[in-house]
Amino acid sequence: MTPPPRMVYVSRSSPLLAAVLLLACAQPTVTPRGGGGAGGEATGGAGGGGAPAPLGDAGVYPDAPPGGRDACVPLTCDPAGGRYCGKIGDGCGTPLDCGDCTGSLTCGGGGIDHVCGKPVDPSCQPISCTQPGGRICGRVGDGCGRALDCGGCPSGQTCGGVTPNVCGGATCEGLCKQQVSCPAGQRTTVSGIVRAPTPPRFGMADPLYNVLVYVPNAPVDPFPMGVSCEQCGAGAVWGAPLVTALTGADGKFVLQNVPAGKDIPLVVQVGRWRRQVKIAEVKPCADTALDAELTRLPRTQAEGNIPHMAIATGIYDPFECTLRKIGIADGEFTAPGGTGRVHFYPFGGAHIAGAPKVSGDDLAGSLPTLSQYDIVLFPCDDPGDRAAASMKNLVDYTARGGRMFLTDFGYSWLRDQGPLQGTVTWFPGLYMAPVKLGNDFTLDVDQTFPKGKAFAEWLTGVGASRMPGRLPVHDPFGGGSYVHLMVPPTQRWLSSGSPATVQHFTFNTPLGAPADKQCGRVVFSNFHVEAQVMTDPTRPAPTFPGSCGVDRPLSPQEKALEFMLFDATSCVQPDTDRPRVFEPPPAAPPLPPPVIL
DSSP, X not given: OOOOOOOOOOOTTOHHHHHHHHHOOOOOOOOBOOOOOTTXXXXXXXXXXXXXXXXXXXXXXXXXSTTSGGGOOOOOSOOTTSOBOSEEEOSSSOEEEOOOOOTTOEETTTSSTTBEEOOOOTTOOOOOSEETTEEBOSEEEOSSSSEEEOOOOOTTOEETSSSTTBEEOSOOOGGGGGOBOOOTTOOOEEEEEOBOOOOGGGOSOOBOSSOEEEEESXXXXXXXXXXXXXXXXXXXXXXXEEEEEEOOTTSXXXXXXXXXXXXXXXXXXXXXXXXXXXXXEEOTTSEEEOOHHHHSOOSSTTTXXXXXXXXXXXXXXXXXXXXXXXXXXXXXXXXXXXXXXXXXXXXXXOEETTOOOOOHHHHHTOHHHHTTOSEEEEOSOOOOOOOHHHHHHHHHHHHTTOEEEEEGGGGGGTOTTOTTGGGEEEOTTTTTOOBOOOSEEEEEEOOSSHHHHHHHHHHHHTTOOSSTTEEEEEOTTTTOBOXXXXXXXXXXXEEETTTTEEEEEEEEESTTSOGGGOOEEEEEEOSOSSOOOOOOTTSOOOEETGGGOSOOOOOHHHHHHHHHHHHHTSOBOOTTSOOOOOOOOOOOOOOOOOOOO
């Protein structure tokens, strides 16, 4: 008689038994979303699993005390989240040969013995246990193929009370009750592409990077009036987001673990651009692909929120026409005090027909006036000296959370011995002549930081770059640059090689404050939007929108400024940080399987 395989009893406190208890599970079924807990399946829609099969009180091996033998469920070679390889035990005392791995995976390649995997990509940035808007708990995946043990939750919170492996309250309310667990390999997802609101007469709308997409689980409150500090994280969103995602450089997003059902609310937001829509139906355990018209940003206030902007229109750079091409409807451009979202303060440039004379000096000269706006734009007008009081107003405005966008001669707001001058170093002979590049030149994209890399990818994707990492520019005024070098932490985005010039940079404010205390942002671009004939001082300034001429698509340099506008109006974070929201943890790789003893 052949003796049975040698069995080993493992006590209930053994780590080996803990591995078996987690892995010896029944096939999942579709059930209403419930508790998960530490060590459960992945959260955020990464494919929740069913409940473990009931086990005996005494263990799972045949040599365990009576009662445990019949409860043992043997492992297979394909556990949730991965595949075993080589010769292992099945958790019930019988040898199991899982053979070799397939494709690019190797046995133990990910660092776990007898589990198929591949070496971790050094460039992969793993998720952390503590994230903007939430904390992960238990054993999960780190997004790079490894396991991440986040332990328990802070006092007063439970692990998986609402969403598996996420700390929170003990009850599931609202749309949370419509989240479902799916069979292995299936998920309830919503996918799409977020685009600018550009109307068809200006060509194809560009996809947008770093846009937050989420399903709210509570009413979405209005934005507060006036300038405020909005840093990236939980404070930058409203409506108790249930599931969230950020768009990539291609504008694409995938929301995981979306509540199933009809009329599911969806919010698309970047800074104070925000649109709320409803998805007609989300089917469980399947992907719902959304039409681009549903996920574009708003053109009017009737469609959603648009940042409150002030533009001091200049005689050389018609940035207001670029705003129009990006997609802001003509009716949203009004004089100060009007109901539109873009107010005109002419610096010799275009104005609104019949509007009272309110100049760019009136805007910069009043901190209360500036504080009405989320962002102020000072396109190229003239390089003259600026009033010290106005300089201080802009510094105070950005310190409170205001955003400022400057082009070419707008650099004068950064010099004149003002408090923002030390953000860069200027070329010698600044007041005489800038370093010139000519009318047509090509700039290099700085890809040494996360947003810069995404910017280069985006420019290629929208057809603005003929060569990756390069931006062609046509500047009727010769591409003159006054900026020599950056003073850290000012971030360079675009530059030329020969002659060496800096053409685009950003910095956060207040200057010198710790990153977690910075609320505002300044964007400077040295090249012009497009060619425009200078206003004849003997004639009235042109009226908008007729001043914009014939409708035509965004030029490559206008596309670059489009990207920068949405970046400027987004929530504030250090440029060196990767944009992120709460990232649902992916499935953890399988635990090491039982060995044959």
